[in-house]
Amino acid sequence: MAQPSSVAVAETLPAETRTALQRLFDPRSIAIVGASTSPTKRGFQAVRALQQAGYAHPVYPVNPKATEILGLEVVPSIDGLPYGVDVALIALPGAAVPDALRHCAAVGIAGAVVLANGFKETGDSGAELDAALARAIAETGIRVIGPNTSGMLNVSTGANLVGLQDVPTGPISVVTQSGNMLLSLVNDNRALKGPGFHAYIGLGNQADVRYDECVTELARDTRTGAVAIHSEGFADGRAFLVAAASAVEDKPVVMLRGGRSEIGQRTALSHTGSIAGSDAVATAVLRQAGVELVDRSDDLAVVAGAMATTAPIASGGKVAILSDGGGHATLAADALTARGIELAQIGERTQQVLRDLLGGPASVVNPVDVAGASDADPTVFADAVDALMSDPAVGLVLIVGLYGGYHLRFDASLTAAEDATAERLLELTTAHRVPLLVQSCYAGDIVSNHDRLRAGGVPVINSIDHAVRVVAALDRRGRRLATASQRSSLTLPAPAPRAAVGTGILDEPTARALVEDAGVDIGGWTFARTIDEVVTAVTGYGRPCALKIVSPQVIHKSDVGGVKLNVVGAGAAENAQAIIDAVAENVRGAVIDGIVVTPMADQGVELLVGATHDPIFGPVVAFGSGGVMVEALEDVTFRAAPFTEIEAHEMVDETIASRMLDGYRHLPVIDRTALARFLVRVGNIVAAHPEISELDLNPVIASDTGIVPVDVRIVLSDKLSGAHA
Template identity: 40%
Template sequence: MNPIEGHLPSRSPLHDILAPTGIAVIGASSDSTKRGYKAMVGLIKDGYRGEIYPVNPKADMILGVKAWPSVTSIPGNPQLALICTPAATVPGLIAECGRRGIKGAVILASGFAEVGGEGAELEREMMAKAEAHGVRIIGPNTSGMFNLHHRINLLALDNVKPGDVGIISQSGNMLLSLALEAQHNGHVGFSTYVGPGNQSDIGFNDYLRYLGEDEHTRVATLYVEGFRDGRKFLEVAREVSAMKPVVVYKSGSTEQGQKAASSHTGALAGSYAMTVDLLRQSGVSMVQYSDEILPVAEGLGLLQKARGKRVAVISDGGGQATIASDRLAEAGLELAELSESTRAQLREVLFPQASTVNPVDVAGSTDANPSLLATCMEIVAADDNVDSIFLVGMFGGYSVRFAESLLGDEMRGAEAMVDLANATEKPLVIYSLYTPIKPPALRRLHEAGLPVYASIEHSVRVLAALGDRGQHLAQYHSHARTAAVEPLPALDAMFRQARAEGRDLLEYEAKQLLREHGVVVPLELVARSEAELAEAAARFGDTPLAMKIVSRDILHKSDAGGVRLNLVGEAALHEAREAILASCRAYDPDAEIEGVLVTPMAQKGVEVIIGVIRDPIFGPVLMFGLGGVFVEILEDVAFRAIPLSRHDASSMVDQLKARRVLEGARGEAAVDKEALVDLLLQVSSLVEAYPDLKELDLNPVIVNADGYAVVDARVIVDRETDVSDKEAH
């Protein structure tokens, strides 16, 4: 049963393509070195139940199956074509497929957009034919696909067994690595695999939607180099992750990796940190290392979720208990505080020297009776303070290490663990150092659907994913996102004027935009003359003031000497104005200067930065971080796709490594977090209302116990995109 009754808007059209009743193999061959041969072998060996139509004008039979000279000569009704011929032949073949009524084509050839130039033009020609004839394209530059529950194996991979892990991978070698790992593991099987290649037509969002609907897929797993339509993927991931786990490994975490991804698939690789945050916001379970992909997919597929992040560790070795505790803390998990009742029950069954404080160390109590580990698991599972149980040590290997006579006890312990797993919703995760040799007790656990790992690190990564998913699902229905505000005519006119003049919004205009939509902005006055400056001095009296240049041509005011602080009295204002004007004219003699902006100094507090960009892949994205060295050196920032929910905004604040600064470090008062969350939501809600807003930068915003003060605001106007195009989009 799904944890949340979710559904996707309509049935994916990919079902007919990825589970076809007939397949045409264009370029089928009797040459064992050719892909057209391997595909035929894969279909025949796996017992594909549909019709196979090899297409080769030079052969009458291929591997005992009648061949056809062309696509249009096929008498049956194939739904999918596998094209194994060179790139130059593809556009014409796509047109033939369309005329024959074939709905989809898998294109193996490379030499398209990923190489640029003529390849990109060839891909455009291919897509024009596909759109004209109603053919959906998998690839090009794809490794192929399989659907093992329908006995379709176009890769002719050996020893891959059907299961419930769906794989979409932009790397054929990564799929091969996962298949070999699953073969060695012996317990993980696959449902559908697709290599999306260049994603010229069908993209990750389409494949994920299919896996979300596929009854044979329990967990969707993706290796991603780059998205074509990241915005759409986030929306689909939000829906699918409410129904089943979605695991993503995103390559390109470094500048070098991003360059490699671009040259490999022509993909657009954006900021890695931003991508990770946005995918997690949509409920995706991210893995950082490639060897975590299959363990996390298996663990989530078997266990789905944990209620929270409080873990009880039961160990038969102190060293490994310590290692487990370290890794749990690093992963953001908590050692559950066991109740006194739980500890008392543990003391009744364990030796006096055993530790009943989490992590529980049985201290030799199980050497003569390993089934006692199951008893300990049953005791802690009943504790309301525990969300999941982590067994660490040598279970399964007692009969190997000590005496064969312990095998019966281990098997009884395994059965008790299976019974416990069926009786509780709390995940049971087992790490055993004997996992590689697959002793009987561990085989029994695996057969019953309990994940058993040979690595503490992999086990902890699974526990973390279960906890994250449980929390996401628990808050799913409270993730209502803020609606965009209605644009105000006067502000629309302000943007149009800035576009017409080829400039960005001036600071006071940016603050007017914020103020009109509910953001608290300090009073400020623009002084364009000495007389107006005198009026400002009279208005503010003895209040310490800040003065800044107002110029469309000077964006970095401090660099130009365009800022003066802590000014008190009219004389100080006049002196500061003269100094600012002189500095800015020396900095840029041609700069158009409107005047100076005068505003009260902000109260003491913590500097934060709030920014918005319109990412070409993911659309509008909000960034939040601490200001100063934190953002410039440590890059301690959080990202969320706009629009945000209140949970999204709150989690941005909690995500920062330096959040203790906001919580009141060294005796300072904690900042008003709710006011800060309100500000993030207000910024989120106004961005979508103004399509001309390309970037927004509030830096710094001073936050304290009394609220916040927007000290500086900058809005970059989109002067390149046609407004009518954006409104239509």
């Protein structure tokens, strides 16, 4: 095994053309600041780990007292290092870190990995030290991973700044906040006989380097096949969405989230805010960005590993199940159907090929059951897969059951035939360009044909549940890639001029005008300042109208008698006076600016449409079932704004409300394209106006004559979200 270079300390290393992050993630020279002669110290273990991993580039231990560590010449101080080292691993107490970073920057070190804890993760006690660290980073521009990190690991080059040994090389790149999650992933991958790892970045406190930067750099790396993430929070959620949306066009991004409890308080003034739990928002917008979310810790390794090596299902392709026996096939079909994944309708020509191949007892409709034909001749699997992959309806073949274990189940003489079948299956996946996935109850055994498949990029998985989970991920990825050009980059536009002066709730006329000026059709409305103007407006509309008081002291109008419905011309004056009197009686000192007059909406579907500035992800739009049932049903989903029409259609399709749009019972058929465009325009408003903390249009009435909000309420704030600041 190669050893790190023990070179004489030079004045300057060769000039670098790579960016600081590229040098940090793939270092060609490393300094160990705080190197130690004690085997129990991290400063010693880091040098040893680099040697054991075969890191073949210069390593510079830095220690003021020692002269040699594990055969390497020791540099007495950071200032004595050659100019232009790529990375410093700082194994010093937290209090010494800020000054150490300044010295590192002075000698041209591009990045640092800071192990020490005692910063913001400790609360108030670490605030001062955290501020000192932030100042040092800002002053020097050095890129920092950590603090409170387990380290960084480039398995491909042996740049092991974590210390974990015997990590297999492969295409999975990992970003976590928890070092234990790396250990868990490595062990899970080993148990799964997965494809191995390229890189690991332990972000720790994210004082500098963030998830979005890691995803961008790792996705660009040709050695990365998929990025696996464990996250407990984002320093800049919107930046991550933008980075992920771009990265997934090249590489899958798979995430297991921790810390999914609600964060931030929502004002009770808005229905949208009251049910916009942070977990629901995060789940929706991360999926919008193309991130494959997993809910279980044991899903992360299997899904990331499979996505790193397996092509997605082509757009329009469906799944064909091939099995030996009905039990596994039935379970797989049930699980796929439960996830909304369609099974392929196999053509008659393909069915005839399968009948000729498999004989009378076999089932040749999907799922296809070889019915024992493979017991003595496992090669029939390859012929069956060839037939299925030749069918234009098939986008992926899932083999389930005993595959690969016939030499164990029946006779060892079948080993050669199974190995040959594996080689042919690999040829077929290449020739047909149709992905193959294998679930076998022998996946955990030492099986040479399984190893051949894995080496060729075909996942072999023990669990049907895991196999179906992978199929679902490949299906989503295929549909995502097919529509990539129709999706938002999620980049925020430059802020528009402020909507209004001040903060708090806008009066309804101002709110309506703002929304209308942004291109959102909100139907007819009139702001009447006198009773005569109310009468004129009601008469002019020629249909029953709603009257709503406008007063800065009145928030919930109906609670104080400030609303009248179904008002017609003859009763307009009387009803207008009635709500004025009711508000004056119920709200002492209320200033009445006027009355908003709107025609009563046609019968239709009541929907929730609203928007808010999420503290993590910035502007988001909410959509779901509206009216009095909004809290009861909790039928709401979200999209980060701005978004596109196809994303709006997907948003609508996720909800229970979607079922009501196609003429359900007595309800009218709703123009889904008009609704999608309505949502897009609402998103454009909140994306361009960071001062809008809430925009509430609940309920919106969708009818065969249009999409009309009954109420329009906007809350302004001086605070910008992190995503806009």
